[in-house]
Amino acid sequence: DGGITQSPKYLFRKEGQNVTLSCEQNLNHDAMYWYRQDPGQGLRLIYYSQIVNDFQKGDIAEGYSVSREKKESFPLTVTSAQKNPTAFYLCASNMGSGETEAFFGQGTRLTVV
Amino acid sequence: GQSLEQPSEVTAVEGAIVQINCTYQTSGFYGLSWYQQHDGGAPTFLSYNGLDGLEETGRFSSFLSRSDSYGYLLLQELQMKDSASYFCAVLGAGGSYIPTFGRGTSLIVHP
Numbered sequence: 001d002g003g004i005t006q007s008p009k010y011l012f013r014k015e016g017q018n019v020t021l022s023c024e025q026n027l028n029h030d031a032m033y034w035y036r037q038d039p040g041q042g043l044r045l046i047y048y049s050q051i052v053n054d055f056q057k058g059d060i061a062e063g064y065s066v067s068r069e070k071k072e073s074f075p076l077t078v079t080s081a082q083k084n085p086t087a088f089y090l091c092a093s094n095m096g097s098g099e100t101e102a103f104f105g106q107g108t109r110l111t112v113v
Numbered sequence: 114g115q116s117l118e119q120p121s122e123v124t125a126v127e128g129a130i131v132q133i134n135c136t137y138q139t140s141g142f143y144g145l146s147w148y149q150q151h152d153g154g155a156p157t158f159l160s161y162n163g164l165d166g167l168e169e170t171g172r173f174s175s176f177l178s179r180s181d182s183y184g185y186l187l188l189q190e191l192q193m194k195d196s197a198s199y200f201c202a203v204l205g206a207g208g209s210y211i212p213t214f215g216r217g218t219s220l221i222v223h224p
Binding site: 040044048058088092098101103104105107 | 117121144146153154155156157158161163200204211212213214215216217
């Protein structure tokens with residue numbers, strides 16, 4: 001079955017640690033996105049990539065980093081520089097320019113303890 | 114900058130009709146999408162309006178007025194399973210097809 005897989009579903013991190021969230025898709029999509037969701041805040045764009053080996057900052061990129069070495073994979077690293085990392089993180093993908101629908105993974109809930 | 118406004122919460126009873134409004138201000142605009150998200154789950158695409166008018170998909174319809182920078186999602190014959198959050202999303206902000214989302218409307222359906 002085609003889709004987007006995020007792992008892990010739940011993640012706990014100690015303050016000061018970096019952590020990497022996985023996002024893999026087998027839909028042959030060119031574009032991939034990372035959103036952060038907080039209660040009452042909607043979905044805010046962290047980073048996006050429209051092609052392999054290229055990515056751009058979104059609205060709230062500070063404290064995050066990404067890579068796009070393969071078309072299928074777009075991992076997000078939450079660094080210790082992110083002041084308030086506890087949130088629900090959603091990965092999405094689509095064919096990019098001209099595409100009206102985005103397909104989402106099931107999300108990773110990150111909690112800093 | 115860009116902004117999307119939608120009500121934070123709407124309540125209705127089973128079998129009723131409910132309308133969720135969305136107004137937007139963006140630097141560019143291609144169209145308006147709607148997504149549904151059940152608690153703790155993945156947002157799923159419901160509809161897209163690129164042109165003015167009404168798009169119907171089963172019990173759900175979506176409307177767009179580009180001149181008024183306004184759209185709505187209409188849900189008919191409400192069912193308990195429709196209890197979820199609904200997000201409008203603009204495509205075209207800044208000239209790109211990257212979805213820019215509103216804060217979401219929590220729909221609560223009562224028996």
